[in-house]
Amino acid sequence: MTPPTSAPGADPAGTTDGNGGARTPGPAGTGDPAGIGGPAGTGDGLSGALDDALALQAPAPATSPPPDRDPAAPRPHRHHATPWPEARETARRAGGSGRPAPEPVPLDAALGRLLGGTLAALTDLPSFDTSAMDGWAVAGPGPWRIDEDGAVLAGHARAAALGDGTAVRIATGARIPSGATAVIRSEHARTGTGGRLHAEREVVPGQDIRPRGQECRTGDPLLPAGALVTPAVLGLAAAAGYDELLVLPRPTVEVLVLGDELLTSGLPHEGLIRDALGPLLGPWLQALGTDVLGTRRIGDDADALYTAVTGSAADLVITTGGTAAGPVDHVHPVLAKAGAELLVDGVSVRPGHPMLLARLAGGRHLVGLPGNPLAAVSGLLTLAEPLLRARSGRPAAEPYRGPVRDEVQGHPHDTRLVPVVHRGDHLVPLHYNGPAMLRGIAAADGMAVVPPGGARAGDTLDVLDLPWSAPMALSAVAGSAPTGACFT
Ligand SMILES: Nc1nc2c(c(=O)[nH]1)N[C@H]1C(S)=C(S)[C@@H](COP(=O)(O)OP(=O)(O)OC[C@H]3O[C@@H](n4cnc5c(N)ncnc54)[C@H](O)[C@@H]3O)O[C@H]1N2
Numbered sequence: 001m002t003p004p005t006s007a008p009g010a011d012p013a014g015t016t017d018g019n020g021g022a023r024t025p026g027p028a029g030t031g032d033p034a035g036i037g038g039p040a041g042t043g044d045g046l047s048g049a050l051d052d053a054l055a056l057q058a059p060a061p062a063t064s065p066p067p068d069r070d071p072a073a074p075r076p077h078r079h080h081a082t083p084w085p086e087a088r089e090t091a092r093r094a095g096g097s098g099r100p101a102p103e104p105v106p107l108d109a110a111l112g113r114l115l116g117g118t119l120a121a122l123t124d125l126p127s128f129d130t131s132a133m134d135g136w137a138v139a140g141p142g143p144w145r146i147d148e149d150g151a152v153l154a155g156h157a158r159a160a161a162l163g164d165g166t167a168v169r170i171a172t173g174a175r176i177p178s179g180a181t182a183v184i185r186s187e188h189a190r191t192g193t194g195g196r197l198h199a200e201r202e203v204v205p206g207q208d209i210r211p212r213g214q215e216c217r218t219g220d221p222l223l224p225a226g227a228l229v230t231p232a233v234l235g236l237a238a239a240a241g242y243d244e245l246l247v248l249p250r251p252t253v254e255v256l257v258l259g260d261e262l263l264t265s266g267l268p269h270e271g272l273i274r275d276a277l278g279p280l281l282g283p284w285l286q287a288l289g290t291d292v293l294g295t296r297r298i299g300d301d302a303d304a305l306y307t308a309v310t311g312s313a314a315d316l317v318i319t320t321g322g323t324a325a326g327p328v329d330h331v332h333p334v335l336a337k338a339g340a341e342l343l344v345d346g347v348s349v350r351p352g353h354p355m356l357l358a359r360l361a362g363g364r365h366l367v368g369l370p371g372n373p374l375a376a377v378s379g380l381l382t383l384a385e386p387l388l389r390a391r392s393g394r395p396a397a398e399p400y401r402g403p404v405r406d407e408v409q410g411h412p413h414d415t416r417l418v419p420v421v422h423r424g425d426h427l428v429p430l431h432y433n434g435p436a437m438l439r440g441i442a443a444a445d446g447m448a449v450v451p452p453g454g455a456r457a458g459d460t461l462d463v464l465d466l467p468w469s470a471p472m473a474l475s476a477v478a479g480s481a482p483t484g485a486c487f488t
């Protein structure tokens with residue numbers, strides 16, 4: 001195991017001893033909420049309140065902890081680790097199998113859902129020839145005799161036909177009377193003596209008339225299946241005649257939080273710690289467009305876990321903790337007892353390498369997230385996100401890319417996921433990225449994918465988006481398209 005050699009506070013998570021960051025960050029109170037990577041206070045353009053907060057003095061270098069394991073001792077339980085890209089692909093394929101049929105929902109319940117089929121126009125748009133302006137509908141060349149009784153308003157029945165040489169007042173959105181050849185805006189016409197209308201500029205036939213079907217004809221495809229229902233889509237669908245939309249069902253998820261050491265309130269005490277994953281996972285999964293059926297605390301009870309896993313109605317069961325080989329790590333034995341098929345059993349990624357994916361009876365799946373909180377986030381992004389994305393019918397996320405400002409130490413063989421923020425055109429790795437830490441990810445814009453061997457300053461890295469962070473200007477700089485956002 002090689003001791004870390006990276007910049008102060010940059011934690012080569014999992015490259016050494018899995019202690020939750022081999023290099024312990026400096027003492028709290030250094031004023032660095034998240035621990036932005038690289039030398040702080042170098043006047044490199046970091047500005048603004050958040051930047052100041054993030055860029056305060058980086059934690060002082062700490063000496064490497066002494067090895068806490070006898071190198072001659074038996075190796076801990078290791079799974080056959082799947083390479084990180086392959087694990088994501090396996091998860092995506094698992095999610096794509098057996099997708100449920102689309103369902104109709106009222107328009108006002110469709111926001112944030114994905115279209116279950118092509119949105120085809122149910123009507124021509126506009127559905128009749130329409131005046132684009134307030135003014136006059138005229139027939140033939142002017143001047144025109146004004147028909148004072150023939151004014152046409154929006155929403156009214158079809159007006160009488162307009163005879164050649166006649167003009168009637170017309171409102172924006174009103175139906176064009178048959179026989180009308182143009183609309184003259186009120187500010188471009190004057191009424192003369194004898195009830196005559198005179199144009200003050202040239203009148204081009206068809207001007208300011210929106211012809212029926214200008215935007216679409218009945219049956220025209222407006223949006224493809226899989227499109228995200230945004231507020232604009234709701235408006236388009238309503239305009240095109242829809243009262244309800246066919247949308248893809250949201251995947252259902254149930255979260256099972258394992259561990260007798262977890263508290264749901266108050267301060268840690270006597271070896272007990274707060275459950276950080278229950279509060280994190282439900283909202284995160286909702287932001288990924290899922291229906292979270294519930295978050296249950298199971299403790300370290302193998303029977304209760306077996307009952308919860310086999311009895312869950314969710315498309316995806318997510319467990320936290322218990323993936324390793326400790327005395328109360330029940331996930332593997334319970335999966336074996338349940339007859340589950342392990343599709344991924346350990347991934348070559350740090351943190352989070354004990355993560356797993358299993359197929360349960362009835363086409364359901366289980367993602368086992370490691371208990372260390374950032375390791376769990378890594379598992380969420382590596383296995384749960386691609387599975388749920390495929391299950392909900394969304395295309396694979398295109399990672400966006402950017403140059404990393406500072407060197408990032410890599411694992412010799414495994415991929416690393418490192419919380420980063422965008423600063424200018426660069427990705428800046430955050431400190432406090434150890435497997436047991438959430439301080440970095442809480443301040444992050446994304447998780448950079450650091451290939452085995454690490455990255456040098458200036459290298460271009462893929463970034464996994466977080467569901468609440470826009471890809472920002474960086475994606476434009478790097479020339480890749482932003483990924484779609486979810487409204488839920
Ligand atoms: N002999 C070995 N031990 C461990 C290995 C290994 O390969 N061999 N891998 C280490 C790695 S890496 C990780 S990650 C963890 C994974 O452990 P589990 O998934 O079994 O998780 P637990 O042991 O239950 O918990 C680990 C750690 O995380 C804390 N925890 C658990 N749940 C929560 C929660 N909801 N909120 C906050 N913190 C949580 C728990 O208290 C432990 O400290 O295994 C290593 N061990």
Ligand code: MOO
Nearest residue numbers: 351352353375435
């Ligand atoms: O160290 Mo583990 O990698 O937290 O997943």
